[in-house]
Amino acid sequence: MTERRCTDPVILNQWHPLHPADQMEATRVTRTILLEEPLCHALDANGAPLVWPSAGSAPRLDGSQPSPLPARLAYGFLWACLGTPPDDLFPFPETAEPDRRNLATGTFGVHVSAGRAIENFLDMGHFPFVHTGILGEEPHTEVKEYDVEIASTRDEVLATRCRFYQPKAAASSTSGAEVEYIYRVPHINCAILYKSSPNDLERRDAIALFVQPVGPEQVIAHTFMSVLDNDSSDTGIRLFQQTIFGQDKPILENQFPRRLPLAPRAETPIRADKSSIAYRRWLSSKGLTYGVIPAVAE
Amino acid sequence: MIRLYDYELSGNCYKIRLLCGFLGLAYTSVPIEFHPGRAHKGADFLRINPLGQLPVIDDDGFVLRDAQAILTYLAARYDPARTWYPVSDARLLGEVGQWLAFADSITATASAARLHDSFFHDLDVDAARAGAHRLFRILDAHLWFAEQEGRIWLCPAPQPTIADIACFPYVILSEEGGIFLQDYPAIRRWCDRVKRIPGFVPMPGVFPAGPGLPPPLTAGSV
């Protein structure tokens, strides 16, 4: 087995997002970093993804790439694994519905751990203060009672019945409304939220955060949407999402400690934290050590 | 109405939005997707600005690029009080010009480090950070000495000028590029004062001033 800088098998043996697929061109080589390993990736002439460790020299796509890594394209992104990946990535069936628009909405480098980024994504309590006038506003600051569980169908954290008043819930919103959310955490570094669509009361828009761990305290955050919106332009939807993420970024970068503490009662729980407690407990049960402060069993 | 070719996460575009906020000047924002779309390097935008840079304004057919140039134009044309760009005071105007050039150096260093860390631009980030710290030490000392003389803005005037606007965005956003402000207390006090100017608008990554007492120095308060 190849030596890796990261030695935590829990995170090594995952699929990790590396790049928005719609920004890859055939045979153009791009560099990135995953779990401290410099990598190159490209699509070959047939459009198949190729990911390999970067040797430091000028990367070329000439058929001589050393030991390619497991790689695949899914949900708008290139994914790869440094260890032994699971057979399947988590399910995200909405992306296959023909009347939805799937689009990568922005990729940003952030100085924070992956766990902190996911935890912020799950937290409704910050909406009125950080996304003022868009995803929340005072005095509507209360986080109402909601349910969190480990899903019965597969190993993922699920939060349901989350309700929150939002002045402008989506790019296509014209007025404020109480919006219902469902959160899924189907992967240690990926989360999807579903919210009532302003364009179809029976169905939900999906917004996903796929986090690429660059190091234990540094990530690349990839955002993605699968929406029922025929009116907003791709650029309009992306710019809306970038506004939201731009507001979260300084909050994330001011988290202390930057690694996610997994010890019970490491930080005082309030209702908004219910999903965060479940998420931390779930990570702890997997034995994750990278990018977190593990609970010390004594 | 003024059209501003704009990208919400750009500190240079934010300079123009700030001045419009302070002047109560209405404008239409035309979004140009810098990241990831790179629309500022696309053929459509290059016809507007061959340099492929934001921001650009179009004021009734008069097209102008460069954040500092746009600030001077808008302030000279639309500030009836003539305080933001004090054209009648030669020395003061010279100092404003000096700090506008300093703002360009902040863009070349602090903003470059942010582009590297947040948007993956390929550049020497250590050199960019070191350059920003050098500038911030000069700025912090300047503001500290100004405070000793009872002045609260970059230039020796009772009101803020476009020099304050030009320097503010990439100072306040510098932590996104790994340049931390804890060692620059006078800069932090000045940032807080800028945020309390009536008409201040935030941007993603820049929050309004918190509640609490206004800063102790109120000479020539606005």
Ligand SMILES: [Fe+2]
């Ligand atoms: Fe947020």
